[in-house]
Amino acid sequence: VDRFFLLILIPFIAFYLLKDIDYLKKTFWSFVPKKWRQQTRSFLVNVEESLGNYIRGQLIVCALIGLISTIFFWVVKLDYPLLLGSIIGITNVIPYFGPFIGIVPAVIIASQISIKMVIFVALFVFFLQFLEGNVLSPYIVGKTLRMHPLLIMFSILIGGEIAGLIGLIIAVPIVAVIKTTLLQAIDQFRKRNTV
Numbered sequence: 001v002d003r004f005f006l007l008i009l010i011p012f013i014a015f016y017l018l019k020d021i022d023y024l025k026k027t028f029w030s031f032v033p034k035k036w037r038q039q040t041r042s043f044l045v046n047v048e049e050s051l052g053n054y055i056r057g058q059l060i061v062c063a064l065i066g067l068i069s070t071i072f073f074w075v076v077k078l079d080y081p082l083l084l085g086s087i088i089g090i091t092n093v094i095p096y097f098g099p100f101i102g103i104v105p106a107v108i109i110a111s112q113i114s115i116k117m118v119i120f121v122a123l124f125v126f127f128l129q130f131l132e133g134n135v136l137s138p139y140i141v142g143k144t145l146r147m148h149p150l151l152i153m154f155s156i157l158i159g160g161e162i163a164g165l166i167g168l169i170i171a172v173p174i175v176a177v178i179k180t181t182l183l184q185a186i187d188q189f190r191k192r193n194t195v
Helices: 002-019 023-030 034-075 081-091 100-103 104-111 115-145 149-194
Strands: none
Touching: 002 023, 034 081, 034 100, 034 115, 034 149, 081 100, 081 104, 100 104, 100 115, 104 115, 115 149
């Protein structure tokens, strides 16, 4: 019930945030002391760039994984190739574990055809996992975030444990923000020590 209520509230919250964005910005800056405004602006620009790069990279990876999946399902003559490929592409928003979650409907449909088809689909998801983890994500997402894969996996596990599916999705962006915060703090500390 609480989650359903939250889902209903989200569009209204987004609407009022967009509607009153200028007022909210003025209010926010009025609370920031003048001597910290430059550092705060720099921090917000870094966070925006980091999150923007992550989201763009992740969307590209999801689209490619969805397209490859659709083509594969069409070639092996599995029913609903576009729908199944889209599900895999969407669930791929969850790094590393996404394809395993998204493949479930494809395995169910494949099981109605033959065991051989189930094996094909299972092998395909391992290929997808390899492709995403070793080729697509490191080049498209990993380079923009400059984060080690172990750190990403660790953050996903913690996010999933704390907040379930939503935690799996938002864990990496949160870690990216924390990383940006720490780098900014270290940079400011070094500047103060050199002055």
